[in-house]
Amino acid sequence: MFRRLAYTIAGLAVVVLAVLGSLLATGERGLSGRADHIRSPFGPRTVDTYRADAAEAERLGWSPGALDRVLDYVSRLSADTFIIMTDGEVVASLGDIEQPHSIHSARKAMLSAVVGQHVGEGPNEVPLDATLEELGVDDSPGSLTPLQRRATVLDLLHSKSGINHPAAAEGGLTAEKDERLGNTENEPGTIWAYNNWDYNALTTIFEQRTGLSVAQAFETGIAEPTGMEDYTLDSVSYSEAPDRSQHRAVMFKMSGRDLGRFGQLYLDQGVVGDAAVLPRSWINRITIDFAETGIGGLRAGHGFLWWLPDPETGLPEGSYFAWGLGQQSVFVIPAWNTVIVHQSDTTEFLKRWFDLQRQGVGGDTALEQILEGCLEKDALKTEFCREHRFTGRREFNRLISAVAAARHQRGP
Known part of the structure; x- marks a missing residue:
């Protein structure tokens, strides 16, 4: 599929995108860590989780034991919402799926x-x-x-x-x-x-x-x-930034369950019931008329404002996803008839990042201080590092790799 190629809402949005620019420059591009043995220095958080019973999970094509490992790992991230939905049924979930969050890009x-x-x-x-x-x-x-x-x-x-x-x-x-x-x-x-x-x-x-x-x-x-x-x-x-451009950026806040419905619309080729809501031809263009980005990994391609992963990520050909700061994402995986949603509330992270900026710390340096600071022994159990730290690219890649392994495996 791919060649290997080398809030105040208006005001805060500029800061948000600045963080994204810093993250794009960090080079967190490859998958790392074995999907069947993912580890995190952080302990699991006390957060509501759900996993379909073993027989139901197997029927929908998932390994119950591997799903448990996925939920354990995502509970150690700063994720606020996580959903795996197959054949329109929730297979696994974490967090409050009704709470809207900024979905950024x-x-x-x-x-x-x-x-x-x-x-x-x-x-x-x-x-x-x-x-x-x-x-x-x-x-x-x-x-x-x-x-x-x-x-x-x-x-x-x-x-x-x-x-x-x-x-x-x-x-x-x-x-x-x-x-x-x-x-x-x-x-x-x-x-x-x-x-x-x-x-x-x-x-x-x-x-x-x-x-x-x-x-x-x-x-x-x-x-x-x-x-x-x-x-x-x-x-x-x-x-808005009238000193830069007359064109405004439109911003969304959405809940996990509504993002799931959005992904399901694409999975169902734009049809809801008997009604054609979105042209099938428009959806098909995402994976037909796309550009190779040269980035590789999860962002190997870009089509009609969606990202396309390289199959080496473990996601099958034909998959695509929307992605934003903090790993806000909704994956559409037709080969598995599956939608995956991941959200994190970035509010507290951005406050801390912005405070460092006001103190004269450069953007990249501020980002490194926050992320690396949370890996120090005394910080691992703090509320900020457990609940609000930024979910890094490598952490997210490990999560997606673990999800792919849960789909490929069978049995406990």
């Missing part, structure tokens, strides 16, 4: 969904082949060049506009974007880069063309048909 999959519901050439529709110039889209401060305005809506969905322009809620993501795009013009559609400008401009285009806010579109088009219980219009807000 996983929000982009929600934006992709509402765009997919309104694609077309008619009034109140989003034309994929239209250029920014044809749509009257520019930016300020700093206008786009004529070449940049040749980028299309489809280029934005591919993360291939090639436009390196400051963006709202971007923070520390600029370094990787600069490395890929440079500071000159690029031919639209030729270079993939994780680019908040693309997603924010897509938000502007969607709202101008449809006359709907993203919140309204998601409520009537996704939340209501799928039976979401915790979503309201107040679940969506915007991060």
